[in-house]
Amino acid sequence: MSGRYGRGPRWWDSNLRKHSCRITMPRQVILDVLSNEEQHLSAEDVFLKVHKKYPDIGLTTVYRTLNLLTQIGLVVRFDFGDGKARYELSSGPEKKGHHHHLVCTKCNRIIDYDDFIEEEEKLFGKIEKVLSEKYDFEITDHLVRFYGLCEECRSEIQESL
Amino acid sequence: MSGRYGRGPRWWDSNLRKHSCRITMPRQVILDVLSNEEQHLSAEDVFLKVHKKYPDIGLTTVYRTLNLLTQIGLVVRFDFGDGKARYELSSGPEKKGHHHHLVCTKCNRIIDYDDFIEEEEKLFGKIEKVLSEKYDFEITDHLVRFYGLCEECRSEIQESL
DNA sequence: TTTGATAATGAAAATCATTTTCAATAAATT
DNA sequence: AATTTATTGAAAATGATTTTCATTATCAAA
Numbered sequence: 051m052s053g054r055y056g057r058g059p060r061w062w063d064s065n066l067r068k069h070s071c072r073i074t075m076p077r078q079v080i081l082d083v084l085s086n087e088e089q090h091l092s093a094e095d096v097f098l099k100v101h102k103k104y105p106d107i108g109l110t111t112v113y114r115t116l117n118l119l120t121q122i123g124l125v126v127r128f129d130f131g132d133g134k135a136r137y138e139l140s141s142g143p144e145k146k147g148h149h150h151h152l153v154c155t156k157c158n159r160i161i162d163y164d165d166f167i168e169e170e171e172k173l174f175g176k177i178e179k180v181l182s183e184k185y186d187f188e189i190t191d192h193l194v195r196f197y198g199l200c201e202e203c204r205s206e207i208q209e210s211l
Numbered sequence: 212m213s214g215r216y217g218r219g220p221r222w223w224d225s226n227l228r229k230h231s232c233r234i235t236m237p238r239q240v241i242l243d244v245l246s247n248e249e250q251h252l253s254a255e256d257v258f259l260k261v262h263k264k265y266p267d268i269g270l271t272t273v274y275r276t277l278n279l280l281t282q283i284g285l286v287v288r289f290d291f292g293d294g295k296a297r298y299e300l301s302s303g304p305e306k307k308g309h310h311h312h313l314v315c316t317k318c319n320r321i322i323d324y325d326d327f328i329e330e331e332e333k334l335f336g337k338i339e340k341v342l343s344e345k346y347d348f349e350i351t352d353h354l355v356r357f358y359g360l361c362e363e364c365r366s367e368i369q370e371s372l
Numbered sequence: 373t374t375t376g377a378t379a380a381t382g383a384a385a386a387t388c389a390t391t392t393t394c395a396a397t398a399a400a401t402t
Numbered sequence: 403a404a405t406t407t408a409t410t411g412a413a414a415a416t417g418a419t420t421t422t423c424a425t426t427a428t429c430a431a432a
Contacts, residue, residue, distance in 0.1 A: 072379060072428050093419080108382045113419060115380095129292045133390085134418065152348050161346055173334050178357065185322055186362040187313050193356040196339065201347040233399050233408060254390080269411045274390060294419085295389060 055079060062124060069122045076100075076107045080115045081124070081139075088146075090128060090136035090160060132158055150194040156203040216240060223285060230283045237261075237268045241276045242285070242300075249307075251289060251297035251321060293319055311355040317364040 055078040062081055063073050071077070083099045084091070091099075097112045116137050119125035126140040130153060138146065149164035178189045199207070216239040223242055224234050232238070244260045245252070252260070258273045277298050280286035287301040291314060299307065310325035339350045360368070 070379095074380065074428070076381075106382085110383075110420085111381060117420095127292070129290045131288070131290045131296075135292075152342060152346055152350075154348075155351070161348065163342065163346070165345075167338065167341055169330075169334055170338060173330055177328065177331060180328055181313060181324065181357060182359075184326075185313055185324070187315075187322065187357075187359055188365055189313075189357045189359040190316070191358040193354070193358070195354040196342060196348075196350045197352040197354070198343075198348055198350040204349060231408095235399070235409065237410075267411085271391085271412075272410060275409085278391095 057082075065122065065124055071118065071122070075104070076111045077115055077118075079104050079107060080112060081119070084119075084125065084137065084139045090130075090138050092134040092136055094134070096137065130158065130160065150196070152196050152198070152200075154200040154203055155197050156199055156206075159200050159202075161200070218243075226283065226285055232279065232283070236265070237272045238276055238279075240265050240268060241273060242280070245280075245286065245298065245300045251291075251299050253295045253297055255295070257298065291319065291321065311357070313357050313359070313361075315361040315364055316358050317360055317367075320361050320363075322361070 055075040057078075060078065060081065066073055066077065079100050080096060083096055087099075093109070093113050093116055096116065097107075097109045100107050100112060116125060116127070120127045120137070124140060125137050128136045128138065128151075130136060140146075146162070147164055149162045150166075152161040152163065154160075174192065178192070181187060182189050216236040218239075221239065221242065227234055227238065240261050241257060244257055248260075254270070254274050254277055257277065258268075258270045261268050261273060277286060277288070281288050281298070285301060286298050289297045289299065289312075291297060301307075307323070308325055310323045311327075313322040313324065315321075335353065339353070342348060343350050
């Protein structure tokens with residue numbers, strides 16, 4: 051509810067307008083939170099951060115906004131299998147760019163990496179080409195994730211022996 | 212509830228015993244369903260198939276059993292982001308072996324592929340090695356998924372223009 | 373700038389997949 | 403066959419997310 055959001059226009063305004071979405075305070079605040087955050091936040095994480103400064107913004111709106119932003123492509127949604135979805139800004143000046151994940155199966159820590167080895171990027175292009183032809187499938191994106199144990203969890207296990 | 216399962220012992224019996232799990236009828240039936248199925252079934256899918264022949268087996272047991280089987284490694288669980296988990300036999304004579312997925316973002320169809328191009332397998336070994344060292348992370352598994360539009364959905368879109 | 377149409381919001385209720393509880397039952401060991 | 407204890411099913415509980423609906427704010431037009 052209420053008022054206008056303090057700071058000036060943002061780079062995503064045009065993005066919202068393009069999709070004929072109104073530029074509202076909750077949307078601005080939620081995008082601000084996302085753009086100041088390097089981690090993958092759940093809807094509730096976003097809500098809590100938003101709530102500190104703007105207690106009037108409800109959880110429902112956070113969900114609705116995250117869905118909207120995902121649909122128009124400003125945000126990417128990940129499911130890491132712990133029951134709650136995570137969201138991350140996908141484009142714009144603060145964007146992270148394409149990256150892959152390391153997921154610790156013990157503590158659920160997620161490490162992003164985008165320092166691909168040279169062959170990695172080249173090969174994905176090639177794989178996508180081969181697969182599109184073989185399966186008549188138009189590939190638009192890919193997801194790569196490595197599962198295992200992070201250093202901390204490994205040492206915990208060591209100690210308990 | 213009730214009775215004993217008709218057919219003789221199965222290859223997974225030893226697997227269950229190893230983990231001191233009892234070999235019960237619901238478990239046998241659920242494993243039979245999974246081993247006769249090439250698709251990725253949701254818990255409810257499994258329940259419905261099981262229910263046809265054994266209406267006494269409840270949905271709760273299906274969930275519990277799928278969790279158990281996942282824990283002992285007989286089953287792999289996937290989250291494709293549509294809100295329900297999918298399960299698939301991971302080992303044994305009928306097993307599928309490691310594979311990757313093509314996911315249609317329109318109709319949610321999932322295509323499995325395991326006819327990797329030569330470089331693909333080689334490269335993943337290499338990437339895993341580099342990452343384990345760089346991030347001090349012990350990699351045990353990986354997940355690769357390509358998103359896009361399957362042929363049918365593409366032609367639907369064509370027609371609607 | 374004010375106005376008006378309508379998109380967006382918040383609170384509460386509804387959903388939906390999955391988990392927990394608990395008393396009854398069946399599997400394995402004796 | 404008897405005993406122990408894991409497993410089961412039904413119903414209730416949970417937790418994330420969505421829907422409903424009356425109210426409010428945004429933006430385009432006057």
